[in-house]
Amino acid sequence: MISNLDYGTLQHIWWILCSVVGSLFLFLTFVQGGNTLLWQMAKNDAENALIINSLGRKWELTFTTLVLFGGALFAAFPKFYATSFGGAYWVWMLILFTFILQAVSFEFRKKPGNLLGAKTYEFFLLINGTVGVLLIGAAVGTFFTGSNFSLNAYNQVTWTHPLRGLEAAFSLFNLSMGLFLVFNARVLGAMYLLNNIDFTAMNGFEARLRKAVWINFLCALPFLLYLLVSLLMMQGFSVDATGVVSMVANKYLQNLLAMPMVLCLLLVGLILVVLAVFGTVFKAGTKGIWLAGLGTVFVGLALFFTAGFNHTPFYPSKADLQSSLTIINASSSRYTLMAMTYVALGIPFVLAYVAYVWSQMDSRKLTAHEIATEEGY
Amino acid sequence: MIDVDLSLVNWSRAQFALTAMYHWIFVPLTLGLSVLCAMFESIYVRTGEEKWKVLTRFWMTLFGINFAIGVATGIILEFEFGTNWSNYSWMVGDIFGAPLAVEGIFAFFLEATFFAVMFFGWERVSKKFHLFSTWMVAFGSNLSALWILVANAWMQYPTGMAFNPETARFEMENFWAVLFSPVAMSKFTHATSSGFVLASLFVVAISSWYLLKNRHIELAKKSIMVASVFGLLASAYVGFTGDEAAFEDAQKQPMKLAAFEGLYKGQQSADLVVLGMINTEKEPDDDQSPFHYAIKIPGLLSLLANRDPDSFVPGIDDLVYGNSTQKVMGVAEKMKLGQQAVANLASFKQARQEKDDAAASAALTQFSTNKEFLGYGYLSKPEEAVPSVSIAFYSFHIMVILGTFFPALFLAFLYFTIKGTIAKQRWLLPFGLLSFFLGHVAQQTGWILAEVGRQPWAIQGLLPVKMATTNLGAGNVQATFFMFLAVFTLLLLAEIKIMVKQIAIGPEGLQNDLKS
Numbered sequence: 084m085i086s087n088l089d090y091g092t093l094q095h096i097w098w099i100l101c102s103v104v105g106s107l108f109l110f111l112t113f114v115q116g117g118n119t120l121l122w123q124m125a126k127n128d129a130e131n132a133l134i135i136n137s138l139g140r141k142w143e144l145t146f147t148t149l150v151l152f153g154g155a156l157f158a159a160f161p162k163f164y165a166t167s168f169g170g171a172y173w174v175w176m177l178i179l180f181t182f183i184l185q186a187v188s189f190e191f192r193k194k195p196g197n198l199l200g201a202k203t204y205e206f207f208l209l210i211n212g213t214v215g216v217l218l219i220g221a222a223v224g225t226f227f228t229g230s231n232f233s234l235n236a237y238n239q240v241t242w243t244h245p246l247r248g249l250e251a252a253f254s255l256f257n258l259s260m261g262l263f264l265v266f267n268a269r270v271l272g273a274m275y276l277l278n279n280i281d282f283t284a285m286n287g288f289e290a291r292l293r294k295a296v297w298i299n300f301l302c303a304l305p306f307l308l309y310l311l312v313s314l315l316m317m318q319g320f321s322v323d324a325t326g327v328v329s330m331v332a333n334k335y336l337q338n339l340l341a342m343p344m345v346l347c348l349l350l351v352g353l354i355l356v357v358l359a360v361f362g363t364v365f366k367a368g369t370k371g372i373w374l375a376g377l378g379t380v381f382v383g384l385a386l387f388f389t390a391g392f393n394h395t396p397f398y399p400s401k402a403d404l405q406s407s408l409t410i411i412n413a414s415s416s417r418y419t420l421m422a423m424t425y426v427a428l429g430i431p432f433v434l435a436y437v438a439y440v441w442s443q444m445d446s447r448k449l450t451a452h453e454i455a456t457e458e459g460y
Numbered sequence: 461m462i463d464v465d466l467s468l469v470n471w472s473r474a475q476f477a478l479t480a481m482y483h484w485i486f487v488p489l490t491l492g493l494s495v496l497c498a499m500f501e502s503i504y505v506r507t508g509e510e511k512w513k514v515l516t517r518f519w520m521t522l523f524g525i526n527f528a529i530g531v532a533t534g535i536i537l538e539f540e541f542g543t544n545w546s547n548y549s550w551m552v553g554d555i556f557g558a559p560l561a562v563e564g565i566f567a568f569f570l571e572a573t574f575f576a577v578m579f580f581g582w583e584r585v586s587k588k589f590h591l592f593s594t595w596m597v598a599f600g601s602n603l604s605a606l607w608i609l610v611a612n613a614w615m616q617y618p619t620g621m622a623f624n625p626e627t628a629r630f631e632m633e634n635f636w637a638v639l640f641s642p643v644a645m646s647k648f649t650h651a652t653s654s655g656f657v658l659a660s661l662f663v664v665a666i667s668s669w670y671l672l673k674n675r676h677i678e679l680a681k682k683s684i685m686v687a688s689v690f691g692l693l694a695s696a697y698v699g700f701t702g703d704e705a706a707f708e709d710a711q712k713q714p715m716k717l718a719a720f721e722g723l724y725k726g727q728q729s730a731d732l733v734v735l736g737m738i739n740t741e742k743e744p745d746d747d748q749s750p751f752h753y754a755i756k757i758p759g760l761l762s763l764l765a766n767r768d769p770d771s772f773v774p775g776i777d778d779l780v781y782g783n784s785t786q787k788v789m790g791v792a793e794k795m796k797l798g799q800q801a802v803a804n805l806a807s808f809k810q811a812r813q814e815k816d817d818a819a820a821s822a823a824l825t826q827f828s829t830n831k832e833f834l835g836y837g838y839l840s841k842p843e844e845a846v847p848s849v850s851i852a853f854y855s856f857h858i859m860v861i862l863g864t865f866f867p868a869l870f871l872a873f874l875y876f877t878i879k880g881t882i883a884k885q886r887w888l889l890p891f892g893l894l895s896f897f898l899g900h901v902a903q904q905t906g907w908i909l910a911e912v913g914r915q916p917w918a919i920q921g922l923l924p925v926k927m928a929t930t931n932l933g934a935g936n937v938q939a940t941f942f943m944f945l946a947v948f949t950l951l952l953l954a955e956i957k958i959m960v961k962q963i964a965i966g967p968e969g970l971q972n973d974l975k976s
Contacts, residue, residue, distance in 0.1 A: 140580055143572035146531065151564035153538055158561035161553020161629075168539055169546025169930035176543060176940050179536050180947070186532035187951055190525060196961030198954035236809050237628050238550050241931055415554045416624070416631040426562050433569050440573045440593075443585050458517070458579050 085424045091411070093420035097159035098391045098410045100427055104152045106383030110376040111145035112264065114138050116272025118185070118212035119265070120295060121205055124273075129451045130288050132193075132459065137279045137449050138272075139189040139460040144437070146186060158423055162238060162413035163398050170232045170240045171225075171248025174218055181215035184208075189460045216268050220261030221252040226390040227335065228256050229320065229401035243402040256313050259306040266303035267356075267379065270296055274363055274372035281448035296371070297364045307353075314389075315339075320399035320407055328396055328404040338393045345388045352381025469926045471937040472544045477911070478941065479536050481904060482948045486530035488903050491605055491652055492659020492694075493523045494598035497578075498591070499686055505591045515679050517582075518967035519663065520594075522959060524579055529955045533948060544937065548918050548928035555621050555632040556611050559639075563607035570600030605655070606648050613644035615919050616910070617712040623831055623922075625808055625824060630922070643708050647910075650701035653694045654903060657866055660691025661899040664873055666963055668892030671883045676966050681877060684892075688874040695867035702863065703764065709913075710765035713920055715779050716913035719849045720856035721761060722750045723775040726783060730773035732760035735857070738850045744780050744843055776849070780842045791842040798837030801830040835922040844924075847915040855909040862902040869895055 088096070117138040125131035157164040168175050184207035191197045192204035230251070231244040244250045251257045273295040282289040319334020331337070339346040355378030363371035391397035396407035414420065453459075497520050504512035538560060542549050549556075577585055577593035585593070614620075620637030621630045632638065664687050667680035709717045718724070721733055724744065736754030763769040774788050782790025804827035811820035839845060869891060876882040882889075914920060918928040 136580075140576045143531070143575055144569075146535070147564065147568040147572040150535060150538060150568055151561070153542075154557065154561040154564040157538075157542065157549065157553055157557030159557070161557055162550055164542045164553055164557065165546035165550035165930075168542025169544070169549070169932070172543055172930070172932055172936055172940075175539060176943075179539055180943070182535055183532045183947065183951075186535070187528050187954070190528035191954055191958060194525065194958045194962070195965070196957040198950075198957050236813070237547075239547055239931060247932070247936060415557070418635075419554045419558055419632045422632065422635040423558055423561060426558075426565065429565060433565060437569060437573050440577060443589070444576055444581060446584070453583070457583055458521075 085421055088421065088424070090417040090420070093417060093424060094410045094414045095392070096424060097155075097414065097420055098387070098397070100430075101152070101155050101159060102384050102387035102391070103380075104148060104155055105387055106380040108145065108148040108152055109264065109267075109383040110271065110379045111141070111148050112216055112268040113271035113275040113372065113376070114142045114145045115185075115212040115216050116265075116268030116270065116299075117276060118208035118272070119269055120272050120276070120292075121208060124276075124288070124291050124295060126287070126291075130285065132454050133280050133285075133288075133449060133451060134276060135189065135192065136454050136459045137276055140444065141275075142185065142189055146182060149182065159415055159420060160408070160410070160413045161415055163408050165238070166232060166234065166240045166408060166413075167222075167230070167398060170242040171222065171230060171251065172242070173246065174222055174248030174251055177249075178215055178218045178222070181211040181218075185211035185215070193460055212268065212272075213265060216265045217258075217261035218252065220264035221254075221257040222248070223264075223386070224254065224257030224260035225251050226386075226397055226399075227314065227317070227319065228254050229399040229407075231402045232400050232406060233403035234400075234406040256310065256317075259309045259313075263303050263306035263310060266299045266306065269299040270303065270356075270360065271372060271375055271379065273299065274359065274375055277363065278369045278372045279445060279449055281450040283450070285451070293364055293367070296360055300360045300364075320396045320404070322394050322396050322407070322409050324394075326409075326412065328399070328407045330404070334395065335389050338389045338395060339385075341393050342388065345385050345392070348381045348388070349385035352378040352383075352385060354378070355381065465934060466926065468932060468934040468937060469929050471934050471941060472929045472932075473925060475544060475937055475941045475944065476537075476540055479533065479540060479944055479948070480907070480911075482944075482952065483530065483533040483537055484903060484907055485900065485952070486526050486533060487605075488651070488655035488658045489526050489662055490523070490530050490601050491655030492657070492690075493519065493526065493662065494594075494601045495656060496659055496663060496687060496690060497523055498594045498598045499690065500683075501591050501594050503686075505587055511678065512682070514967050515682060518679065519683070520578065521962055522662075522666075525955060525958055525962065527575070529951055532951065536944065544930050544932070545918070545928045546930040548923065551629045551923060551928070552919060553629075555614060555618075555630060555638060558632065558635070559607040559611040559614075563604050567600050567604035567607060570596050570603065574600065602652050605652050609647040609651055610639055610641075610644045612910075613641055613647045614638055615917075616647075616914055617641055617643040617708070618919050618922055623834065625805060625827060625831075626812075628805070628809070630919075643712060646701055646704040646708050650698065650705050651906075653697040653701055654863075654906065656694035657691055657698055657863075658896075658899040658903055660687040660694060660870065661866065661895045663687035664691065664870070664892045665894075665896035668889040669963070670966070672886070672889050672893070674883075677883060679967055681882060684873050684882060685877050688870045688877065692867055692870040692874060695863070695870060698863055699867075702860070706764055707767070710773070713914065714774050715776065715845060716847065716852065717765060718774065718776045718779060719847045719852040719913055720909060722754075722849055722853045723761070723773065724750050724777050726773060726775040726778040726786060726788070728762070728772050729759040729770050730761040730765070731756035731758050732764065733853075733857075736853070738853050740850055742849070744846060745777050750849075776846055780845060791836065791839070791845040794833045794836040795839055795842060797830040798833040798835060798839070800837070801827055801834040802837035804830070805834070832921075835917065835919070835924060835927075838924050838927050839916070844916055847913050852909055852913045855905040855912065859902050859905040859909060862898050862905075866895065866899070866902075 121134050125134055188204040188207040192201050232240050232242050273292045277292050315336040318330045318332055321331040321334050322328045356375045359371035359375035362368035391410050396409045398408035400406040500516040504516050574593040574596040578597050581590050619641050620634035621632050624631045663683050667683045670676045670680040734755045737752040739750055739752055742748045742750050759769040762771045762773055765773050772786050778788045780791050782793055804823050808820055808823035811823055876885050916924050918925045
């Protein structure tokens with residue numbers, strides 16, 4: 084059946100798959116959000132250890148999802164991979180740098196002889212959760228605001244801004260996207276910890292986390308509202324049937340109206356996050372992470388679909404409109420997309436065993452006693 | 461095309477080499493130690509003896525420390541293809557990206573998911589499920605090696621693809637040809653089995669240290685027993701796959717073979733150089749001897765390279781300038797054809813832009829005649845196709861000499877362990893201790909040979925490295941080079957210090973820590 088799919092369908096399927104992986108990554112940034120909560124929430128060593136150990140059992144999933152996001156884009160949209168990573172050099176390098184620091188921090192933090200001391204590794208986690216997520220948000224923001232590049236006849240990229248991608252963080256829209264993701268990650272992080280930790284004999288710890296959910300939600304709100312209003316009002320990039328790119332008023336509003344399913348995803352996603360927050364803060368719920376996680380995935384999908392579908396270049400160029408990348412001109416060949424679609428049939432199996440192992444490992448909540456007596460970070 | 465800035469190319473090369481070499485300090489140990497941990501745990505589950513559990517958890521702790529920094533140094537490599545080699549990424553992403561994506565979907569998720577069970581699941585899942593998880597981490601680690609080595613092998617021997625002049629890139633035509641290329645298979649088996657050897661050396665080295673210090677005697681003996689059997693079997697397999705890899709080099713990358721053997725003039729019944737000192741003044745086609753001195757075995761190179769002791773093995777001069785008698789086309793001739801292909805491609809693109817279908821069709825026909833030499837059109841001179849002979853030669857010979865030493869070492873450790881006198885062999889134990897560092901030397905030289913031997917190509921014969929780089933200012937790459945140098949060195953020092961401390965604490969210390 085897959086071998087009968089036409090090229091355009093395969094390109095759409097792969098944009099959907101990349102969007103799913105990217106959106107799952109946004110959900111899994113609860114680890115990064117949790118990293119940033121460490122210094123505010125933990126009032127003693129036991130609480131500190133609980134947060135680190137709870138997050139430390141999941142950090143690799145987030146990390147791996149980021150790597151898969153990169154790999155999937157490389158395989159399916161190599162022109163994007165080449166243009167964005169090669170062009171916006173510094174923004175990607177700094178994002179990766181924060182993830183390198185994170186990758187050793189859980190393992191090294193409490194090990195004797197760790198050279199830098201536990202506080203330094205905790206600072207690395209904070210950097211990852213703030214700078215890393217902020218820059219990822221800024222990079223995602225350029226899907227709507229555009230970047231400074233041009234491509235020659237051989238598709239070699241020339242970046243026209245000396246900051247090589249970092250300039251994205253100086254756009255109010257992109258910055259708002261980054262800050263929204265930082266605060267959303269903190270909301271998710273607090274919800275995950277509420278779901279994962281046994282708070283018996285942990286005086287005030289649980290209440291602090293619930294308060295963090297509320298405060299970070301309120302912090303995220305103005306950025307979210309600004310993003311939504313801007314998205315609906317802004318001029319957007321559009322590509323016509325002949326491949327010519329032009330600016331169109333209210334393009335993204337048009338996209339949402341033209342794709343009601345995407346609009347539904349956005350609205351339902353936002354509602355789920357709000358419900359999760361209210362359930363956690365006002366009804367002492369502990370399962371908010373699942374609702375908010377699903378909501379975040381839906382919002383992520385809506386953003387990626389709005390950016391890439393309905394004749395929209397998903398990686399537009401401000402410097403040279405005709406260099407903009409669409410899912411049509413940036414994709415791999417039909418053969419590669421088809422081969423990769425066969426490979427992607429394994430994804431449900433992967434998700435199934437991840438879910439099974441997650442449920443096995445989290446079947447009972449993490450206690451201070453377990454950390455003290457068992458293997459821990 | 462964009463003008464080539466050689467300073468940028470060399471800094472990009474240096475950065476990739478730096479990050480790859482740091483990454484490869486940790487990866488082979490992960491590949492082998494994950495399997496050894498699974499073996500130790502299997503014995504524990506089978507026997508139910510608590511001391512095997514203690515032993516397993518001790519090696520697992522060391523595995524975890526190494527694993528974390530391996531992950532940290534690995535993420536940058538995947539993204540560097542985009543950040544520093546964007547022309548490469550565009551030109552071959554259609555083929556090269558696929559194995560990386562498959563690696564992410566199938567291998568990395570296995571590792572990431574079951575890693576948590578392996579370390580934190582002892583009291584949360586059943587004994588058998590825990591063992592299964594440990595094996596899954598080992599399987600996932602080695603599966604990830606398969607996919608990245610398939611990708612690397614494709615750079616050494618591009619197959620299963622065609623050049624599309626419309627898009628000016630290479631596109632995949634046969635996934636199975638890419639996956640099951642003979643170079644990919646020999647690279648995968650050689651690299652993973654050498655990782656098993658390194659991990660075995662690691663276990664032998666630390667156990668030797670314990671025996672020298674009269675500490676943890678029983679753990680050390682048990683560990684040596686398992687590691688020396690595993691290491692011995694893996695060493696034999698490394699030898700077998702190494703021979704296969706050299707054979708593939710001879711068939712697919714004859715310049716690499718000529719460079720690592722220091723063979724300038726091709727020979728019938730060519731000699732294999734066992735030991736030698738390279739004459740660094742030697743240039744292709746001059747009259748100087750390639751070696752100051754060399755010990756050779758007559759005819760053996762022909763046998764290894766072509767499975768025929770009387771066969772002809774082309775040397776560097778034959779490959780650069782051609783040898784009509786042996787029907788070897790030289791780089792000089794390939795360059796002329798390549799330059800025509802480059803010009804034809806440019807004409808084709810121009811005609812397409814001007815919507816002149818007749819001119820485009822004519823240019824395409826001409827291009828098709830010479831397209832297989834396209835990459836040679838970007839070389840500046842024929843001698844540019846020769847990699848560094850001294851680096852290739854010494855890397856290869858150091859690797860082979862060490863690879864011959866390791867099985868002898870494992871055999872000696874196994875013999876004395878079976879005899880029950882290993883703790884008394886005070887002369888042998890320091891060799892065991894030293895062997896881990898030698899194992900790293902063999903690992904690094906192996907990769908230096910593989911990558912330096914491929915130069916000047918990013919993709920053998922198709923895309924020179926200098927055409928593959930991102931159009932960045934060299935200053936940007938210099939800045940990130942030193943950034944990674946500083947961070948990776950700092951993390952390596954931290955890792956070594958933590959490892960040394962954990963080894964000093966020992967298994968009983970870890971157990972006490974857990975119970976306190």
